[in-house]
Amino acid sequence: MAIDKYPTPxxxxxxxGPWPSFISGIKRLRDEHPDQRINEVTASLxxxxxxxxxxxxxxxKGGTVSVFGYGGGIIPRFSEVGHAFPESKEFHTxxxxxPAGNHYSTAMLRQLADSWEKWGSGLVTxxxxxxxxxxIGTDTKRTQHxxxxxxxxxxxxxxxxxxxxxxxxxxxxxxxxxxCANEQKIHRLLVNNFTDDVHRPALPYKFKFKVSGCPNDxxxxxxxxxxxxxxxxxxxxxxxxxEVKAFIxxxxxxxxxxxxxxxxxxxxxxxxxxxxxxxxxxxxxRCMHCLNVMPKALHPGDDKGVTILIGGKxxxxxxxxxxxxxxxxKKLDTxxxxxxxxxxxxEIIDFWAENALEHERCGxxxxxxxxxxxxxxxxxxxxxxxxxxxxxxxxxxMDGWDDEAVKWFERQAEAS
Amino acid sequence: xxxMREPIETGCPDPFQxxxxxxxxxxxxxKYHEHPRPGVLKHVANSGDEIWTVRVGTQRILxxxxxxxxxxIGEKFADGYVHFTIRSNLEYMVxxxxxxxPLIDAVxxxxxxxxxxxxxxxxxSHTQGWLHCDIPGTDASGVVKSMMDELIDEFKQANMxxxxxxxxxxxxxxxxxxxxxxxxxQHTKPPxxxxxxxxxxxxxxxxxxxxxxxxxxxxxxxxxxxLEVDEKKCICCGACFPPCPPMQINDAEHTKLAIWVGGNxxxxxxxxxxxxxxxxxxxxxxxxxxxATAIVKRILKAYKEGARDWERINEWIxxxxxxxxxxxxxxxxxxxxxxxxxxxxKSLNSSSYVRF
Numbered sequence: 001m002a003i004d005k006y007p008t009p010x011x012x013x014x015x016x017g018p019w020p021s022f023i024s025g026i027k028r029l030r031d032e033h034p035d036q037r038i039n040e041v042t043a044s045l046x047x048x049x050x051x052x053x054x055x056x057x058x059x060x061k062g063g064t065v066s067v068f069g070y071g072g073g074i075i076p077r078f079s080e081v082g083h084a085f086p087e088s089k090e091f092h093t094x095x096x097x098x099p100a101g102n103h104y105s106t107a108m109l110r111q112l113a114d115s116w117e118k119w120g121s122g123l124v125t126x127x128x129x130x131x132x133x134x135x136i137g138t139d140t141k142r143t144q145h146x147x148x149x150x151x152x153x154x155x156x157x158x159x160x161x162x163x164x165x166x167x168x169x170x171x172x173x174x175x176x177x178x179x180c181a182n183e184q185k186i187h188r189l190l191v192n193n194f195t196d197d198v199h200r201p202a203l204p205y206k207f208k209f210k211v212s213g214c215p216n217d218x219x220x221x222x223x224x225x226x227x228x229x230x231x232x233x234x235x236x237x238x239x240x241x242x243e244v245k246a247f248i249x250x251x252x253x254x255x256x257x258x259x260x261x262x263x264x265x266x267x268x269x270x271x272x273x274x275x276x277x278x279x280x281x282x283x284x285x286r287c288m289h290c291l292n293v294m295p296k297a298l299h300p301g302d303d304k305g306v307t308i309l310i311g312g313k314x315x316x317x318x319x320x321x322x323x324x325x326x327x328x329x330k331k332l333d334t335x336x337x338x339x340x341x342x343x344x345x346x347e348i349i350d351f352w353a354e355n356a357l358e359h360e361r362c363g364x365x366x367x368x369x370x371x372x373x374x375x376x377x378x379x380x381x382x383x384x385x386x387x388x389x390x391x392x393x394x395x396x397x398m399d400g401w402d403d404e405a406v407k408w409f410e411r412q413a414e415a416s
Numbered sequence: 417x418x419x420m421r422e423p424i425e426t427g428c429p430d431p432f433q434x435x436x437x438x439x440x441x442x443x444x445x446x447k448y449h450e451h452p453r454p455g456v457l458k459h460v461a462n463s464g465d466e467i468w469t470v471r472v473g474t475q476r477i478l479x480x481x482x483x484x485x486x487x488x489i490g491e492k493f494a495d496g497y498v499h500f501t502i503r504s505n506l507e508y509m510v511x512x513x514x515x516x517x518p519l520i521d522a523v524x525x526x527x528x529x530x531x532x533x534x535x536x537x538x539x540x541s542h543t544q545g546w547l548h549c550d551i552p553g554t555d556a557s558g559v560v561k562s563m564m565d566e567l568i569d570e571f572k573q574a575n576m577x578x579x580x581x582x583x584x585x586x587x588x589x590x591x592x593x594x595x596x597x598x599x600x601x602q603h604t605k606p607p608x609x610x611x612x613x614x615x616x617x618x619x620x621x622x623x624x625x626x627x628x629x630x631x632x633x634x635x636x637x638x639x640x641x642x643l644e645v646d647e648k649k650c651i652c653c654g655a656c657f658p659p660c661p662p663m664q665i666n667d668a669e670h671t672k673l674a675i676w677v678g679g680n681x682x683x684x685x686x687x688x689x690x691x692x693x694x695x696x697x698x699x700x701x702x703x704x705x706x707x708a709t710a711i712v713k714r715i716l717k718a719y720k721e722g723a724r725d726w727e728r729i730n731e732w733i734x735x736x737x738x739x740x741x742x743x744x745x746x747x748x749x750x751x752x753x754x755x756x757x758x759x760x761x762k763s764l765n766s767s768s769y770v771r772f
């Protein structure tokens with residue numbers, strides 16, 4: 001049976017040009033999908049989207065939709081213009097947690113596609129900006145059916161609202177020689193320890209974990225995560241001098257001077273007269289640049305671990321904040337090491353849940369109360385790696401100085 | 417409630433079951449990588465095993481037909497496994513060089529784009545927009561489609577000084593994230609309040625609390641409890657709109673686009689940086705947003721011509737200075753470029769360093 005199609009003269013203009021068109025994809029669902037329900041939903045969706053393009057306004061409103069047993073994970077969407085476009089008047093998105101590192105077999109993608117076209121619009125994104133698989137567009141009743149079906153074969157909802165959100169990790173050890181950590185293990189241990197806080201939003205605001213295997217931070221963890229874990233190392237970087245020589249033979253001495261030696265942010269590199277590389281590892285800050293330029297010659301050291309930064313977020317409400325180093329270096333070798341990582345996350349989330357204002361991210365709370373109060377709250381000792389430089393302002397009461405100095409020397413003695 | 421089924425709270429799935437077997441076998445034991453051609457990465461493991469990755473740009477919002485086409489290619493040419501990057505590029509993996517070209521041919525024959533690796537303009541990371549979001553000022557998917565049509569050669573060629581990450585966002589929350597170039601909605605007028613609805617729809621104290629500049633206060637309007645905005649204080653950020661939809665911030669004429677540059681997530685060569693405002697007042701002009709694309713192309717052209725190898729956009733500008741940047745991209749420098757938010761003094765020049 002032919003369905004009503006809304007004219008889409010503006011959207012049609014997004015079908016021209018060489019980049020693949022999402023409009024053409026939605027039209028295929030409208031015109032070619034065997035299920036009339038999908039034809040109608042996508043026709044209606046295109047109608048509303050064209051209306052948005054014409055009026056330059058959005059017409060979706062939130063609401064309350066969840067699945068039985070959970071409080072979050074669904075992005076409810078009800079149309080404000082549902083009378084004009086009734087078949088898509090309910091158009092909810094399910095946020096589904098991807099496998100750590102975003103790996104899929106095509107067999108599994110097909111199974112998900114089959115379930116989604118049974119219950120949803122047939123539109124899906126890998127992945128949204130928080131990191132979820134976004135199954136875009138279904139009504140309230142089918143939301144439950146789709147979730148039940150995919151939950152049976154291993155998929156669970158992600159976070160939405162004031163809760164622990166879906167985590168992200170880079171491809172890391174699965175394919176990258178820069179990897180200094182087991183990103184996927186860290187990712188899953190952390191987020192899966194908080195499944196209750198993912199599914200039942202009851203925190204001051206969102207809380208995100210992101211894991212990058214090295215300081216290149218391909219997951220934008222420092223900028224975007226409340227709890228950022230970055231792989232790093234503390235012994236000497238590995239230098240294959242034969243490969244250094246081979247690199248110079250191929251690219252030239254000027255290239256290595258201009259692109260490696262002088263680009264080191266702490267001047268830790270020097271080119272020897274015999275075309276070998278000297279590295280001052282004490283000055284090196286593990287920025288990754290020289291390793292990125294010469295991936296065959298230079299590698300992270302063997303004594304690997306992670307740096308943890310807390311409090312990254314975007315503008316709302318006090319302006320952008322990057323994460324701050326709270327754990328300069330942590331080994332993750334034994335199961336006890338991993339357990340203590342999870343305990344740190346619990347400690348931080350508990351302290352934040354107790355002390356944050358409503359709708360206040362962890363970084364904003366730290367800004368409001370000061371890093372030192374936060375550190376004392378989570379029982380972490382101060383470290384000069386936590387600051388770019390010591391305080392510049394003398395307006396501070398320091399009558400506890402002698403005690404604090406003793407603590408520092410005691411900790412130093414204990415560590416050595 | 418007899419048919420209600422309890423959820424199985426498995427959380428994030430184990431990826432090893434979906435991982436290419438050669439990646440699984442060599443997990444944590446990779447030795448080095450090369451970039452044999454744009455869109456292709458070659459990783460070599462300590463064992464001698466190789467993985468050749470072909471990176472593919474798609475429309476990101478995938479219909480099930482497109483998803484199955486991508487699966488068909490994966491099964492016929494790439495062992496039936498895929499990986500997605502953070503910027504929604506799809507990656508196929510093969511184990512021998514001889515299988516790379518047939519895979520690329522199949523991908524391109526199906527209308528997808530190979531590229532996006534290393535020093536290219538990779539896929540624009542973006543948000544939902546009018547297609548699905550409840551607060552959008554624009555349609556990120558349409559902006560991205562329009563821009564990628566124009567930037568496709570830079571996606572395919574990888575001849576920028578360093579990688580270029582572009583993002584778009586449909587409101588100032590900026591879900592698209594920091595980017596070397598970010599194209600974000602910027603509202604320019606205070607919200608228009610539908611006073612008939614506020615009392616029923618909005619939790620008024622939390623809306624008051626949400627305002628970053630304390631410009632909102634409770635008020636009785638036409639005998640109804642509502643909210644009012646001190647329009648002299650209002651910065652038109654739209655933060656009140658999500659918790660209180662009757663405070664309509666989106667406007668067909670006054671919702672504009674702004675462009676920001678120099679956001680860099682990496683620690684390489686310098687600490688991560690946030691993006692900085694360079695252009696605003698750009699019309700929100702569907703379906704193809706030509707004005708925004710034109711400015712992005714000017715910035716990319718100046719960067720490509722002027723930056724040294726490995727300089728990201730923020731590092732290039734740091735070297736040449738902001739006066740020359742504005743000159744080269746032919747954009748005005750206005751009072752709006754000077755920050756007045758908390759901590760703004762750190763962004764002022766307190767030295768005698770002046771560029772001529």
